[in-house]
Amino acid sequence: xxxxxxxxxxSVQAGGSLRLSxxxxxxxxxxxxxxWFRQAPGKERxxxxxxxxxxxxxxxxxxxxxxxxxxxQDNANNTLYLQMNSLKPEDTAMYYCAAHFGSGLxxxxxxxxxxxxxxxxxxxxxx
Numbered sequence: 835x836x837x838x839x840x841x842x843x844x845s846v847q848a849g850g851s852l853r854l855s856x857x858x859x860x861x862x863x864x865x866x867x868x869x870w871f872r873q874a875p876g877k878e879r880x881x882x883x884x885x886x887x888x889x890x891x892x893x894x895x896x897x898x899x900x901x902x903x904x905x906x907q908d909n910a911n912n913t914l915y916l917q918m919n920s921l922k923p924e925d926t927a928m929y930y931c932a933a934h935f936g937s938g939l940x941x942x943x944x945x946x947x948x949x950x951x952x953x954x955x956x957x958x959x960x961x
Contacts, residue, residue: 893942
């Protein structure tokens with residue numbers, strides 16, 4: 835059974851930094867697309883960033899986070915990270931890790947379509 839477990843959220847002042855982690859387990863195969871999404875109260879879920887098996891983030895950074903947020907992965911430990919710098923009050927939201935395992939759409943297309951089969955429980959970020 836696939837599990838995604840996020841951690842690292844918390845409260846931080848504007849201009850500060852946080853690093854979120856997503857520990858993945860229970861999947862087989864070597865092809866995937868993983869992403870971070872966020873949802874603020876009263877707002878729709880928004881894609882934050884994505885990354886594919888080869889580490890490509892092409893088409894995966896919305897303007898709202900470009901230059902401030904960085905996604906990375908530690909394949910040895912099956913962990914996805916989101917480094918968030920220069921945080922703003924509008925970054926306040928519940929942050930979710932999402933994953934698709936297998937081939938199919940380009941990761942950036944899947945990200946744009948919000949088409950992921952596995953989701954974590956979320957971690958709160960308050961700025």
